[in-house]
Amino acid sequence: MEQTSDDAGRNSGIDLLRGFSILLVVLHHIGLRIPLKKTLLADVLPGSLLRALNFNGYEAVFIFFVISGFLITRHALRRDGALARIDLRGFYVRRFSRIVPCLLLLVAVLSVLHGLGADDYVIKREGQSLPRAIVAALGFHLNWYEGVTGYLPGNWDVLWSLSIEEVFYLGFPLVCLLTRRTWILVPMLIVLALSLPWTRAALAGNEIWQEKAYLPGMSAIATGVLGALLARRWNRMSGGMVWLLGAVGVMGLYLVMVEGAWLWHLVHNGYMLVLTGASLCLVLASHGAATSEGHRPWRGVGWLRSWGRLSYEIYLTHMFVVFAVVRLHRAVEVDPAFGFLWYLPALPLCWLLGRWVERYVSTPAERWLRERMLARRAVPVAATA
Template identity: 75%
Template sequence: MPSRFGLSGWSSSGDGSVGDGRRNAGIDLLRGLSILLVVLHHIGLRIRLRQTELIDFLPLKLLNALNFNGYEAVFIFFVISGFLITSNALRRSGSLANIDLRAFYARRFSRIAPCLLLLVAVLSALHLLGVQDYVIERQGQSLPRAIVAALGFHLNWYEGMTGYLPGGWDVLWSLSIEEVFYLGFPIVCLLTRRTWVLAPMLITLAISLPWTRAALADNDIWQEKAYLPGMAAIATGVLGALLAQRWKTVPRGVASALGVAGATGLYLVMFEGKLLWQTMHNGYMLLLTASALCLVLASYWAPAGRAPWRGLGWLRSWGRLSYEIYLTHMFVVTAIVRLYKAMGSDLAHGYLWYLPALPLCWLLGKAVERYISVPAEQRLRARMLPMPVASAVPA
């Protein structure tokens, strides 16, 4: 069963829109649930809900589900990322065989680079200042090497070989997997040229997840953070985007059935993970990615205005800010836990520290989005992407 301790991970998912260019409320909701589970996981590693007085009122399974599904949430997001980025590429190019390499890489760079460079700069400064919880001090690790690993998209490998980095750095492991996938993905699309050639490759990668994880069992960190298992989840999302392009609409009953199947599978993974591990071992990760894909497709094909997630705007807002919250939430978590310990708070009331932590994570993510990621992305795209022909013609 995947390790529940010392792990983290998130990544970006493009602009959040689907093939028609509009945001999808259901997918944003799933993203919001995923990033919320990651934040709860990182708080829960330090202040466990099952050790607070909530255990007297709430089921143990629920408390464990809230605290220990961060790793699974990352794989849900990998599926979403594959679906969204491929859907947008299909919308712009018509087919993956016509994908514009320059534009694809420009969009990825403008989305990823500003926040990533800022995060690495801040973490480096905190290390040099000797701030507790931010100093890289494990034997065999160094600040220059961590910077190279983060910007060279192999921080996951670096941790697998040397051990966990401080939490602020550790979150970048999933970004390494995602960006290496997207560096090669458009090139593979142009080389294969045909969906019937590309699809079997994606299917093989997607269903390899249980075996690639099992093959890495001798190294717990690398098993969690290796490239192939994460890429298998991304490939699952890419396949979903190809299905969505092939069938723009489906009968309402099909979308509903997919939603029920996906929700059931996700419930089993979150609440019955121990039982699934005993019966399926690494196969339960395949159930996770399949369930995530069912929910993504159900959201894509859901009739407009009749979605069951209406009224959950706060969680959808977490989804829209998922990249920014993911990169920055450890600053809040570290500060909250440090304050909790400094005040000698009673563990029974530890759940109360979640109350300021969650809105602060959202506020910090919102500030980063408003003042850094969106303005920087807009400026970079204006410089790196060609002006649309229609807007280039004088009135």
């Protein structure tokens, strides 16, 4: 990413967008179990705002997909000069070292908890089993497995998005090397990006598969890839263009996340294109702002940027905190009107667990693997997607 004054190698605007997205994911998973609309907040805050806070976790994952496509493509362009010259081995090593250590740790912990019979962690749905769930998680088809057999426990379920992302990145560098021409690759990406409403509509017969199938998620990733290719040609933006893209992006996210019911009646599955398009506008605005002279990150939101920097670790681990807090909430039997108070410890605990995993697992493992598998001194890992 472009260097910024606050944290070399990172883009503060994109970190902010990632922080916003992972926060929505956590709020969604708490809200499914302790909905804000049943608390005292419903007497003082608009219902549309409470719904937006509790029920946009799925949409937030698609923002992540767009960001992922943008960042990983941009890193590849900076390292290799062109997608047609992408370093296949280096690309896969970087993905492996970033994704696999935390994934293996998570699967191991979940397997132990299943074996101990811990509530919220036992795989007990008919047609499902622990060995098959492990294969699905490590084989990047957990989304397909859930579509066939039903939902897995929450800590397993979050891996559906990882399945989509990693299958895309297994094939993406191969397609780049095979096409070898941007004028061939770009139309393919455009078709994939614009297919999102139709691929979702075609899967309406299976609710899980409609949400978690490969093609809709890959459409969002393709949108991010196109954004990175555009940013390379459009390396400098005027301040006016940055503000215009930012305004369009914010308005698009508002329509999807706050006025979602109205937007659905208007365009149905087309609302997902509004979401990915708005996300791309914000990513491009962040890119443009970072390349402008005198750019300074917004003050007062450093905490949210820190959520963005830890988004992968928080995403994989937050359900441990959610389940613990919800269990305690139900055991104490406090008036549901005060349910919003349980969010106060849950959110910092999610951040702390993610920070612990980042410090002691993901960053050391990523650095160690890159140093050995790339046969050279590892680059700083703070800017990885």
